Amino acid sequence: MTLNTADDRIADLIRASVGIDVLRPIAERYLEEPRGRFAGQAGLLALPRTVEEVSALVRLASDEAVAVLPCGGGTGLVGGQVISDGPAPLLISLERMTAIREVYPTENVMIVEAGAILSDVQAAAEAVDRLFPLSLAAQGSCRIGGNLATNAGGVNVLRYGNARDLCLGLETVLPNGEIWHGLSRLRKDNTGYDLRNLLIGSEGTLGIITAASLKLYPQPAATGTAMFQVASPAAAIDLLAVARDQVGEVVSTFELIHRQGFDFLAEVLPDVRQPFETAPDWSVLIELGLPKGQDPIEALEALFSTANAMGLVDDGVVAQSETQRQELWAVRERIPEANRLIGSVSSHDISVPISAIPEFIQHGAEIINALGPFRINCFGHLGDGNLHYNVFPPKGQNRSDFAEDRLVVKQAVHELVHAFEGSVSAEHGIGRLKTDDLERFSDPAKLSAMRAIKAALDPKGIMNPGAVLKI
Structure with a gap:
């Protein structure tokens, strides 16, 4: 079905049926996304206050065949929050509905x-x-x-x-x-x-x-945080198993960090205090949330002792205060910021079976190194198999120098993920960035069912057209 632009006529209908104070001027922030890969457009911006007002807006858009783009915080990384082409949509932001x-x-x-x-x-x-x-x-x-x-x-x-x-x-x-x-x-x-x-x-x-x-x-009665140097990604996986054996299911966080992440912090965010004098090849940030009667520092020190005897870890820092805990977390939380400052050639939010992660990392490095002199920052949520596998230009060069390589790198990584029976979107979604990947790697029966569901619930195709499923 052909969609219409959210224009002045639609604005008059909204004012008459929903209220004169629902529409707002469209600030630039509503048309942007963090990675700058998509430029948005909009015909109108509505800020409803109640579910009834949202209902009235969507019903009007359906009657008039106008595209609707739901707007949240705008932090998504796959372009789902912007529409670049086609008839300008009605943006509906729920920023006034915060109760x-x-x-x-x-x-x-x-x-x-x-x-x-x-x-x-x-x-x-x-x-x-x-x-x-x-x-x-x-x-x-x-x-x-x-x-x-x-x-x-x-x-x-x-x-x-x-x-x-x-x-x-x-x-x-x-x-x-x-x-x-x-x-x-x-x-x-x-x-x-x-x-x-x-x-x-x-x-x-x-x-x-x-x-x-x-x-x-x-709320956990006590929280313990540590960063351990591990011998390899395989050792990190073994460490997680040891941790669960020793403390049970109280491991809240288990984040894998590669040396490249430390190097990027030193390069562009030198204010971040690093826990080790020499950055290790691999390390793990681990956090426990314990019930009453258990000492988190003792639990983490006992874990280190056991893992060290097994040859899994060779150095570590156990936070002795909230300040030290925040310093350890700052390392992990500011790596994405450092990545943005360096500027990636291609970034990937992927997942593979946990036991296959070491082999995937090894093969990934071989494939990327064969494509060019790139730097790889591989980090992420090891405990659930989700890696942020990002590829960067050599030091001293800009990602714009490798613009023609972006799709080649992306395809190589996603093909490898598929070969390992993984997912090319672990937690960021499909948006508009990965619609081709969804078509390429999804089971045909799944795609058919998704299209049938979309057609049944949204027969006019007004809801965020072009996101997830290609038009």
């Missing part, structure tokens, strides 16, 4: 509106001595609706799961403007198809999430 509607500490449930900033959701949970464990580098600006729409991951997936695993129910406006009142607090509900999990991860292509019921957890 913490209800908190049920005894149920470990919180109901929040989709425009709430992730860090504010975390703080609201902490205020009732609970934990909302979704934790991302962008948590000070990303919004919970976008987190759910992209099924965000982060550093705590190992213990608590992705955004999908932290959600009990949704309130959503469907493409025809109908409101699905699905804010369930139930942990068991087998009444038909799981619409919640269909909408989570759909990147605004099947509806607009306006509120969510979220799972909370008890």
Whole structure:
């Protein structure tokens, strides 16, 4: 179906049916995405205050065949938040819908509106001595609706799961403007198809999430953080198994860091205090969240002793204070910032089976080195198999010098991921950046089912057209 532009006529209809104060001027930030690979456009920007206003906007867009682009915090890395071509869409931002509607500490449930900033959701949970464990580098600006729409991951997936695993129910406006009142607090509900999990991860292509019921957890009584030098990625995997044997399922974070990450920090962010005098080839950031009666420092020191005797680790730093803990986390959290300052030729958010990671890293280095004199910064969430495998120009050169190599590098990495039965999108989504990859690497039956679902729920194709599935 041919879509129409969100123009002055549509603006008049919105003012007449929804309200005169819903539309806003379109600032440049609504048309940008962090990596600068897509330039957005928009005909109109609407900032609704209630789910009813979102419903009215979407119903009007459906009636008038106008594209709708849901807008969250704008932190996505695959271009799902911008439309570069075609008829200019109606942007619907939920930034005025930020309420913490209800908190049920005894149920470990919180109901929040989709425009709430992730860090504010975390703080609201902490205020009732609970934990909302979704934790991302962008948590000070990303919004919970976008987190759910992209099924965000982060550093705590190992213990608590992705955004999908932290959600009990949704309130959503469907493409025809109908409101699905699905804010369930139930942990068991087998009444038909799981619409919640269909909408989570759909990147605004099947509806607009306006509120969510979220799972909370008890706050750990004690937290311990350490960084250990490991002999290799294989040793890191063995270390995770040893950690689980010794302390059980209290390992919250297990992040693999390559020497290149330390080198980049020294190159462009020298203010970051590094834990080792000489950067190791490989290291692991590990964090434990323990119940009462257990000492995290003792647990980590005992883990180091056991792993050292097994030849898995040869040096390490166990945080003795909150300041030291923050210094260790600063290393991991500022590596992406250093990456941006260096400028990658091609960045990849991939996952492979955990036991295959060492072989994948070895083969990846061989393939990339054969393509050119590139630097590889491989780091990420080892405990759930998610690596950020990023390729950079040689020191002293710019990524623009290798612009013609970007697609070649990307294809080589993604082909290798596929050969290892992995995923070319572990936690960032498909957006517009990876639609060709989805077509190339997905099972045909899956693609057929996805297209059928899209056609059934959004027959006019108004919801974020061009994202996830190619038009």
